[in-house]
Amino acid sequence: MKINSCKTHIERALDDMVAQTESYPILTELSEEEKLSTVCAYCEQPAIYVVADR
Numbered sequence: 330m331k332i333n334s335c336k337t338h339i340e341r342a343l344d345d346m347v348a349q350t351e352s353y354p355i356l357t358e359l360s361e362e363e364k365l366s367t368v369c370a371y372c373e374q375p376a377i378y379v380v381a382d383r
Contacts, residue, residue, distance in 0.1 A: 331381040
């Protein structure tokens with residue numbers, strides 16, 4: 330499972346991941362290429378981070 334997130338919604342993404350997986354999530358910054366085509370799961374802003382369970 331993964332959640333793409335902008336800077337504004339990163340805390341919400343981390344909280345949602347912990348609530349769903351009950352484990353510590355992995356936070357990674359997207360590459361410049363990925364940032365161009367990836368949007369935040371909570372709004373339509375470009376995503377900067379991906380929160381994953383693995």
